[in-house]
Amino acid sequence: MMSQVACRVYEDLDALEVDVAEVPLKNNVAISLEDNFIALDPSRCRTEQTRCTVLAHEAGHFISGAFYPLQCPYAIRQQVEYQAFVASVRRYIPAEEIQTALQGGYTETWQLADYFGLEEEYIKKALDYWRGAEGFIKQT
Numbered sequence: 001m002m003s004q005v006a007c008r009v010y011e012d013l014d015a016l017e018v019d020v021a022e023v024p025l026k027n028n029v030a031i032s033l034e035d036n037f038i039a040l041d042p043s044r045c046r047t048e049q050t051r052c053t054v055l056a057h058e059a060g061h062f063i064s065g066a067f068y069p070l071q072c073p074y075a076i077r078q079q080v081e082y083q084a085f086v087a088s089v090r091r092y093i094p095a096e097e098i099q100t101a102l103q104g105g106y107t108e109t110w111q112l113a114d115y116f117g118l119e120e121e122y123i124k125k126a127l128d129y130w131r132g133a134e135g136f137i138k139q140t
Helices: 004-015 048-064 073-094 095-103 109-116 120-134
Strands: 020-022 028-034 037-040
Touching: 004 048, 004 073, 020 028, 020 048, 028 048, 037 048, 048 073, 073 120, 095 109, 095 120
Parallel strands: 020 037
Antiparallel strands: 028 037
């Protein structure tokens, strides 16, 4: 069964008319192109949580409009990747839903990962974002 987040990601990509193609990639798990296209290497997505996490992040590029040319400087790439991350967290891991999960007893990051259907590392980064940048999530 697909998680609620996975359903939202696929609905958003469909609404934005973004095509997802499964192709082998040399150096990346996925690449988003401004012309509504995501190339995803399925061999690097061994679990549904990984696939959903990757697509949620890539959807963040389209939601935020954050793209960069392949030959741009590293610092610019990092800024754009962060913009995509923030957009994906705000859309798919909102503070209110984290609070609901915490109140429901999902207090460990692995539990939150299962709850949202995303990788634990992504959840940890999302919690750091909400705690630090926004101050919405209280330390437990």
